Amino acid sequence: MNKRILYVVVIILVLLAVAYNLQNFLTEDNLPYSLQKLYLFHGIAVLIVYLGIELIYDKMPNQIGAAYLTMMFLKIGIFILLFKSTIFTEQDLAIQHRLGLLIPFFLFLIVEAVCIAKLLKSK
Template identity: 45%
Template sequence: MLILFAALFAVSYTLHSYLSAIELSFSLFYVYLFHAIAATIVYVSVELVAENLPTQAGNAYLVLMCFKLGLFLLIFREPVFENDALTMPERIALVIPLFVFLLTEAIAVGKLLNSK
């Protein structure tokens, strides 16, 4: 799964930065890097919980998603959320990596939980 998240990071970041026509007020690389690392940590953690406490793996996933969101807000608070003048392309550039990795992570965790 680590290879999948690394490949997804490389492909999606490269494609997004190539297609992005404007200069962003934040680092798109760090946004993608955060989501790739966080998705990997969440998946590995849920896999460990599923091996030891299979009935609690779904709850662990939900808790880890809340922590992931909170950590994103803490790390990117200043460059993103204190900037009131974010343009629509900048807002979309924040949401794309979130949904790319969230969808991949949810599918991977869903397959993991169905196999246990």
Template identity: 50%
Template sequence: MIKRILLFLLALVLLFIVSYFLNSYLVIEENFSFSLLSVYLFHTIAALIVYAVVEFVADKMPNQAGYAYLASIFIKIGFFVLIFNTTVFANPNLTKPERISLVAPLFLFLITEAVVVSKLLNSK
């Protein structure tokens, strides 16, 4: 269990490094109204927490692990809205690169979580 969490952490760190620097390199506009680094850090840390929660629940109660995953995803989105409310959602005039830079890490880390959690749940 700890080995799988550490491997997932390594994968998340690599994904963070590659996607953050790729996003920073591809986006011409560098004056975002929010910190791109903090958005990527939030998704990285939240993905690790979500996976760890599902891993522990799957170890103790394998039948409830899917529900734990769904609940943790909703909590993750709620915390994202709470944390970035003043910097992101209060500004209705986001440019297209800013919108893409907000949505890209969300889907990237969400897809990564879903793939790894589905492999975990299929193995149990």
């Protein structure tokens, strides 16, 4: 269990560093939101979701699906609360700014799903 968690933490940190630096390099500097906060939120959220699934799987393996859906709804809700000023602005976001919000979400969602799938296959 500890080795798996360490493996996931390393993957998240590497993805966080590489994706953030790449997106920061490719996008302009005047984004209407903090790219650093965006990536930190997704990295921490994925780690919390994975650890939660890991703990729930040991106690109640039949409830993993419901737990994952609940955590995803909470994650999206917290994201909207934290970044509501960016998402619900009066002026429309440019397409590159919209993509800048979605890219980290989908990157970390894929990593989260792959790590949880590996967890479920291993047991």
